[in-house]
Amino acid sequence: MSKPSGSKTAAANAMPNDICLWCYTNRKDPNKSFCSDKCTMEAGDEQPQLIPIPKGHVLYEGVKKSRNSGLITPKEYEIRKIYLVTRTNESRAEYEKYRKGLEDKGNFVAKGKAIGNEVKRFRGADRACYLGEENDDEDPQMCIQPECKLCQSLIHGFGPYLHLKRTQGLALKYANTTPDIESDIRVLMLCKVALGRAYETWKEHQTWDKPPDGYDSVHAMTTPDKAGKKSVFKYDERVVYTEKAMRPAYVVAVKRVEAPSASKAKKPAPKPRKKIPGLVRYKNTKKGRPGLLLRMLAR
Ligand SMILES: [Zn+2]
Numbered sequence: 204m205s206k207p208s209g210s211k212t213a214a215a216n217a218m219p220n221d222i223c224l225w226c227y228t229n230r231k232d233p234n235k236s237f238c239s240d241k242c243t244m245e246a247g248d249e250q251p252q253l254i255p256i257p258k259g260h261v262l263y264e265g266v267k268k269s270r271n272s273g274l275i276t277p278k279e280y281e282i283r284k285i286y287l288v289t290r291t292n293e294s295r296a297e298y299e300k301y302r303k304g305l306e307d308k309g310n311f312v313a314k315g316k317a318i319g320n321e322v323k324r325f326r327g328a329d330r331a332c333y334l335g336e337e338n339d340d341e342d343p344q345m346c347i348q349p350e351c352k353l354c355q356s357l358i359h360g361f362g363p364y365l366h367l368k369r370t371q372g373l374a375l376k377y378a379n380t381t382p383d384i385e386s387d388i389r390v391l392m393l394c395k396v397a398l399g400r401a402y403e404t405w406k407e408h409q410t411w412d413k414p415p416d417g418y419d420s421v422h423a424m425t426t427p428d429k430a431g432k433k434s435v436f437k438y439d440e441r442v443v444y445t446e447k448a449m450r451p452a453y454v455v456a457v458k459r460v461e462a463p464s465a466s467k468a469k470k471p472a473p474k475p476r477k478k479i480p481g482l483v484r485y486k487n488t489k490k491g492r493p494g495l496l497l498r499m500l501a502r
């Protein structure tokens with residue numbers, strides 16, 4: 204059944220652009236994902252899930268803006284969808300505790316930085332499902348296939364030794380699809396990372412399993428070192444050594460943009476999504492967010 208596409212847009216337009224994406228009732232707190240501790244706790248009471256962020260919403264524009272101010276998107280890609288990632292209350296508490304520990308040691312806020320020197324960084328991971336390829340009337344679906352590192356990370360978190368990329372371009376190299384999936388869409392995670400005190404380096408330290416004493420993360424510098432020697436790194440990368448230091452905050456699906464000459468030619472019909480053998484959807488066993496029902500009613 205085709206959906207009346209205009210009605211959802213009209214409904215979305217009627218809502219303020221900072222509506223809480225959990226309750227769809229109040230405006231969100233400017234410093235938080237949702238409107239209140241109540242909505243944050245309710246969302247955290249559920250298993251991790253993805254909430255589509257409408258274009259024009261402050262969270263959507265925030266992600267877009269952060270890409271413009273340094274989180275660079277290569278020209279040949281455009282943003283297709285952005286989803287907010289919810290965490291369980293336990294997962295959020297663990298991260299916030301770690302971040303506070305860094306802040307207490309390093310006083311980053313007093314230096315004009317975010318709590319615990321938190322930044323947003325991209326991370327790519329292999330995808331073995333159609334997450335990020337949904338049409339407008341579908342909700343995003345994570346899977347539980349072991350080879351889908353993207354969904355594994357979103358549902359269960361990351362392992363240790365995490366490399367984070369500043370540019371989408373570099374993260375895209377790691378955001379591949381498995382052979383079953385033919386797609387010009389790549390799906391990235393935009394993560395919150397508490398860097399704390401960063402150790403700057405101009406050379407590889409492959410064997411390190413923790414940062415040097417007194418530091419919390421490692422920063423691969425692309426500029427020449429203090430003696431003017433060229434760095435071995437082509438890309439600005441950060442490394443944290445504990446899973447506690449990082450949480451996926453957004454899922455950003457980007458699509459390859461056709462070259463201007465190619466777009467004049469007749470577009471081939473989009474390929475139907477192939478059935479993936481043995482694909483098992485990830486199911487949130489709890490009640491789901493109240494906003495979803497409201498959105499469905501508004502359609
Ligand atoms: Zn709310």
Ligand SMILES: [Zn+2]
Nearest residue numbers: 332346351354
């Ligand atoms: Zn998946």
